[in-house]
Amino acid sequence: MKNRLKVLRAERDWSQQDLATRLEVSRQSVNAIETGRYDPSLPLAFRIADVFGLAIEEIFLREE
Template sequence: MKNIVRVLRAERGWSQQELADRLDVSRQSVNAIETGKYDPSLPLAFAIARLFGRSIEEIFDDERGVTAEAAE
């Protein structure tokens, strides 16, 4: 699943570890999500969306025609 988590994190100047701490997950999990190697659980996807003040659809692209909007 494609996503803009890395872009949103970078806009805030957070390291992967800082984002991981805010989400209560490991830094490795954040890295895996950002690189598309791991799709977050629905509760984690909601937590990410809430943290960045965006909808899940704005952050994650299900690659079936629904696209994640680019960070502005």
């Protein structure tokens, strides 16, 4: 499951640590999700969507 986290972070000039802090997860989790090593849980996906002010479908993509 692909995602647009890296681009969305870049648009806001947030480091992985910045995003992790806003999500209240570890930096390693942000890195693992961003690099596609695993997908977030559904509740975390909702928090990610909230932090960026987007729908889950606008961040995570069905392809791949």
